[in-house]
Amino acid sequence: MDLRILAFLLPLFLPSALFVSTTAFNPDTSHYLNCGSAPDIVITTDVPSRNFTDDSPFLSDSDKYPSLSNPSVAASSSSSLYSTARVFTSSASYRFTINTNGTYVLRLHFFPFSGNGYNLSSARFGVNALQRGVVLLEDFSAPISTAPIIKEYFLWVDSDELVVTFAPSPSSSLAFVNAVEVFTAPANLNINEDSQPDIAQLSRQALETVHRINMGGPRVNDSLWRTWIADDDYLLNKVASLSNHTDPDKITYQPNESDDVAPRTVYSTARTMNISSSLRANPSFDFNVTWSFPVVAGYKYLVRTHFCDFISQGFSTDIIFDLYVGNLPVREIQASDHVNSLAQAFYIDFDLAVPSSGMINISIGRDVARTTKWNANAMLNGLEIFKVIDGTSNLLSNSSNGVPIAAIVGVAVGGVLLVSLLIIFVMVFIRKRRRSKPLPLLPNESWSPFRETPRGNSVGRSSKSTEGTALAASLRVNLGLYIPLLDIKAATNDFDESLVVGSGGFGKVYKGVLADGTKIAVKRAMPGSKQGYPEFQTEILVLSGIRHRHLVSLIGYCDEQSERILVYEYMEKGTLRNHLYGSDKPCLSWKQRLEICIGAARGLHYLHTGYSHTIIHRDIKSTNILLDENYLAKVSDFGLSKLGPSFGETHVTTGVKGTFGYFDPEYFKTQKLTDKSDVYSFGVMLFEVLCARPVIDRSLSMEQLNLAEWALHWQRRGQLEKIIDQRLVGKINTNSLRKFGETAEKCVAEYGIDRPAFADILWNLEYALQLHVTELKREPHEDSGAVESQMSVAAMRDVDTASLNFDEANDRSRMARQGESDLMASTVFSQLVTDEGR
Incomplete structure (x- = not known):
């Protein structure tokens, strides 16, 4: 063995x-x-x-x-x-x-x-x-x-x-x-649950350690009694690499990290490229260092790659290189994107399905597009591979009392069938009961499930509490979400009107600073506000259960003295709408607008696929897309959110809610809500981003009043450029605009079945960004169809990594099965398409 x-x-x-x-x-x-x-x-x-x-x-x-x-x-x-x-x-x-x-x-x-x-x-x-x-x-x-x-x-x-x-x-x-x-x-x-959805889901699954490797160093053991073995036997070409090392005492960790992740003895050694003087004489030299690891085919795997750059001469001139993990897309690595100094450790997780060969190849190589021959190199310090175990089984053994195994199997199968029928009956009964009489989220005697005393500070619950009450009460106990009213008043200078940064149907939004220095946005419900307690509760329940880079984080809530207050992370740049029109803010470039749309799409894709149950936002619009100090987009306002259809169902029947102008017409007519309703609203917002005007403008003529209809008219004529934001005229790559327009058109299709999923939307928006940033010379017919393979893949590497997150490559899988769609992955991107879905 x-x-x-x-x-x-x-x-x-x-x-x-x-x-x-x-x-x-x-x-x-x-x-x-x-x-x-x-x-x-x-x-x-x-x-x-x-x-x-x-x-x-x-x-x-x-x-x-x-x-x-x-x-x-x-x-x-x-x-x-x-x-x-x-x-x-x-x-x-x-x-x-x-x-x-x-x-x-x-x-x-x-x-x-x-x-x-x-x-x-x-x-x-x-x-x-x-x-x-x-x-x-x-x-x-x-x-x-x-x-x-x-x-x-x-x-x-x-x-x-x-x-x-x-x-x-x-x-x-x-x-x-x-x-x-x-x-x-x-x-x-x-596993970091703030990472991409496919990775975050693995934190609740069983993992088996398959390989734990110390790159460029000897076998070592660590404080968790784990053994890291040398990588020599897994290298495909040892001559292509060099072993490097430094003093372990020079290795540092990021805040809240320690050597429990990997010891300093692992981070103080690294495998790098063997770049000879003769190679450096060739400015375009390019080769990879590759390891090959045997695994059991047919399973998903979590791959954890460990990095610590102690070979660069300076933090501002650290190396940039390419990492290839199995069949996933190439990932550009630069230590300064992850840490604050040289010789500081970090790791990146990947999940992938293994090809039938039963091997996982890991490669590092020079980023030819972004380095010269003098600062070219690549490194890897450590590697861990874990098999994802998601199967269950009954362990049968030879019975000591002589009962035949066949009899046990027969009884077990019969029992399973009986239990299955019983479960189906109970589910049907519960579903019918819910449709006829919805279960209340709140106890009848109290408007707030978080309140036990007038001050709302007790967490004790009566045995008569409803399921929703118990769940809500647990939020305070487990997540520490409750913030006393006195703390919120201190943070906002007793709700000083000069700190108001926005308002809506729920109430006013104040800027504040908590005692620990955390900047916050405080959304305070006003008496008689159009949004009642159900929206307040939904916001808490949804945001306390999910976390994503492109979703606004809920810091806490308060329900004292008839106040209903939600506290969020503060988004420095405010709403997307304020940067499009109606204010004196600087004009967003086309690249910025694409990156914002991509970020919002990632957040919405996570809502639809990254959680244990589909979450439909129901109120996507430019005022619910917030921007931080770096214009990173985050989706906000989950008060109208709804759990999507259960397994085997196609929609949720519910009253129409949302914002006029963004409504899905199919949802409006039938009251049947699906995740494609969010897609329609997002498509309207895409046209809003492009044209920088309200989606409903009653000051315009009837044909121009509705932006979606107006934009579709020009998109179908192939003249969308005639109605775009005048400040962008001549500043958008023609093919990028065409791809963007096609994507928005698909999103606002009349019927939900004809609209793409957010994985497909993401793919096309990222492609539109690549067309604009790299200015690829394309023929019009190529944007929606196959692209010739000679198109340089290296050119794609010029795209800013902030706008091209290949961690979400699994999002593309659905496109590989939709051959008839215009929203297709081109052959040049075939290496980015995986067989893994949700």
């Missing part, structure tokens, strides 16, 4: 001198089991040390399952953890008490041997975990080896107990384990 793939050696098998840790990790919850043996074993070479204790208290009916001693391993030796094993002749479970919900590390140690009539190397078995039965191992076998096999998993646990079950396979009568570890994962080790 290739131990590079399946084995992670325990630190006790390595000299203690190789163990490097700068900070001792002490998990909140930890269980270390010495399986099959009562005496404790303390691994003194660990920093901090681990004490492995008897597994019997965690194993139900432990007397049923024999322990086995390894005659070849002395109990006093350094490998005494593997001197015993727990043997299972039928299904058995370890149960661990969990103090707090979150991500936990589970490690299973296997070191087979023979004795007392058992041959553990012939055992074949499965392992599942959690109450929902996530399959970690299926028909697994651990052959005799000189080193243990250690399987490591990251599990999201949201109950008070973690159950790990072992069961022999039908072809075997044995399962075993030598040691088990369960402990809380450090918070900064978890």
Whole structure:
């Protein structure tokens, strides 16, 4: 067996001198089991040390399952953890008490041997975990080896107990384990939920560690008892690379980060390009350093790449290079985009599906378009690859009472069918009941689910509280969203009118500063406001459950003394509309407008696909797109948001709400709401961005009154340039304008089925940006169809990375299946299209 793939050696098998840790990790919850043996074993070479204790208290009916001693391993030796094993002749479970919900590390140690009539190397078995039965191992076998096999998993646990079950396979009568570890994962080790939707979703799925690599350095162990192995055996061409290193003490971490993510010994070594003097004589030299890692085909994988630039001469002149991860699009890397100084560590996560070859290739290379031959280089410090486990299964074993497996299977299948029919019946009943009489979100006796006392400070709840009440109350407990009225008054100078930065149907919006210096926007409901408490509650429930770079963050709320107040992050530049017309603000360039539309589309795409349930905004317009100090666009105002249709349904039947002029006509006529209603509103906004005029202007003639109709008229005649913002005339690439107009036209199609999804919209807007920025010379027919392959891919790299976020490449998958659509990926972008959807 290739131990590079399946084995992670325990630190006790390595000299203690190789163990490097700068900070001792002490998990909140930890269980270390010495399986099959009562005496404790303390691994003194660990920093901090681990004490492995008897597994019997965690194993139900432990007397049923024999322990086995390894005659070849002395109990006093350094490998005494593997001197015993727990043997299972039928299904058995370890149960661990969990103090707090979150991500936990589970490690299973296997070191087979023979004795007392058992041959553990012939055992074949499965392992599942959690109450929902996530399959970690299926028909697994651990052959005799000189080193243990250690399987490591990251599990999201949201109950008070973690159950790990072992069961022999039908072809075997044995399962075993030598040691088990369960402990809380450090918070900064978890997947960043602010990242792209596809990555954020993985934080709630089981992950198995497949590879953990120290690039350009030796095997090292860290403070989480993990082993990082050298990368030499995975390099395809060692001659193309160099190994670099620096003093580990020079490595620093970003705020709220530590060596729990990866140790300084990993970040202090790097693999770079081997650029000889003869190569530098050629200004256009270009090659890659490539690693190839074997994996199991048919699974999704999370790839974590670690970087620390200690090779550049200065922070302002740091290297820029290209990173290729599997079949994902090229990603441009520059340390100064992520950190504040040289030799500061950071990492980037990617998720990808593996091709049938069962290999993941990672490459780094010079960014030819943005570097000269003198500052050209590329680097990678560390790499981790995790298999995403999303399957569940019942572990069946040979029954000890002689019941045939076929009978068990028959009973199980019958039970599943019965339960499925019952679930379907209950779902239909609940759905009909909801349609006939909607369940109230609020208790009848109170207008606010957050209020228990007149001051609204109690978090205790009565057992009679509704489900919505309990959920809302939990927000304050779990997320700390509640902000006292006194704090808000202090932040806004008692709602000083001079601090008003906007107003709407809900009330006025004030600029403020909290005591800790955080700039905030305070939306205060006024008596008699058109938006009532349901919108107030919806805003809190939606924004407390989601987080994205292009969605405005909710900082808190207040409901004291009949006040209804929402507190958001402060957006320095205000609304998009104020930058288009009706103010004296500087004119936005076409590039800025495209980047703003792309940002808004990303936020809306996340609402539609990145959450556990589709969220339909229902009020997309230029006043609900806010801009920060760098003109980064964020979608705001979720008071009218609605959960999308459930699985198997096509729409949500609801009363029409939104803003006149942005209404989806199909939704207006039928009251059937879909995510394509948001697409229509977004299309209207695209024309608004282009033409810089209100979507409804009653001062104009009847034919010009409605912007969407007026713009469509000129778009279909191929003369959209006649009605664009006069300040942009002559400043827009012709093909970029054509692509933008085609995209907006598709968005405002009469029927929702003819409108694109936001993944497709994003693709076309980014293409429009590329056409404008790179000024690609295109023929008109090429913008909507296939593009010749000779078009330089390198030219695309000139685009500002702020406007081209290839992390969201999976958004493009839908286009690969829509051959008839004008909104198609061209062949030049075929390398960016993946097979993965939502």
